[in-house]
Amino acid sequence: MDKKSRFIQVIKQNEGLIFKVAMLYTNSLHDREDLYQEIVFQLWKSFDSFGEKSKLSTWMYRVAMNTAIYNLKSSKRQVNTIPIDMETERFAEAVDKSEEARIKQLYDNIQTLSLLERGIILLYLEGKSHQEIAEIIGITSSNVGTKILRIKEKLKSRIIKKQ
Numbered sequence: 001m002d003k004k005s006r007f008i009q010v011i012k013q014n015e016g017l018i019f020k021v022a023m024l025y026t027n028s029l030h031d032r033e034d035l036y037q038e039i040v041f042q043l044w045k046s047f048d049s050f051g052e053k054s055k056l057s058t059w060m061y062r063v064a065m066n067t068a069i070y071n072l073k074s075s076k077r078q079v080n081t082i083p084i085d086m087e088t089e090r091f092a093e094a095v096d097k098s099e100e101a102r103i104k105q106l107y108d109n110i111q112t113l114s115l116l117e118r119g120i121i122l123l124y125l126e127g128k129s130h131q132e133i134a135e136i137i138g139i140t141s142s143n144v145g146t147k148i149l150r151i152k153e154k155l156k157s158r159i160i161k162k163q
Contacts, residue, residue, distance in 0.1 A: 007047050011040060014060055017126075018043075021061070024110070024122055025068035035068055042067045054135055061128075062136045065119045072115065109158045117151050124148055 001009075011018070022035040043063050050059050110121055116137070123133045130148075134141040 003047070007044060010056065010060075011043070014057065017057060017060055018064055020122065020126075021064040021068050024118055025072055025115075035071060038071060039064045039067045055132070058128075058132050058135055061123060065136065069115050069119070105159060105162070106155070109155050112158065113151065113154070117147070117154075120144065120147050121151050121155075124151075 018036055018039050022032045022039060026032040026035050043060060046063060050056070110118055113121065120133060120137060123136060128136070130141045130144040133144045137144070139147075
């Protein structure tokens with residue numbers, strides 16, 4: 001299989017990963033589409049450099065998150081909240097209304113976190129191990145554990161305050 005075909009296959013298999021990162025770091029559909037395209041472009045540019053020293057998804061998360069954070073910083077845009085809309089439903093399983101409301105509340109609170117904290121909690125919610133998160137973010141595994149505990153406490157206190 002040639003490089004282009006292999007790349008297209010990788011993107012199709014992992015479009016949910018790219019979409020989640022784009023959704024987390026933007027606040028409009030237009031910005032989300034632009035960021036999605038920029039992430040795919042950056043993945044293409046660095047596709048040859050993937051040395052398979054880590055999982056493909058770990059490498060993709062790192063490129064996607066670095067691209068998202070760079071775009072936010074370079075454009076000096078402020079991200080406040082992202083409404084959970086119909087577009088996200090294509091990636092979510094059918095859940096009851098109360099659980100859906102709790103998920104929306106969680107994501108609304110995640111939007112109030114710093115860029116690094118958002119990235120860490122996204123990866124944690126994806127089921128990544130502390131070691132994988134450390135490789136993606138570029139910090140130690142023990143530091144990841146500490147940050148996750150602090151993020152959980154921060155989110156918990158914000159959710160309790162709103163109830």
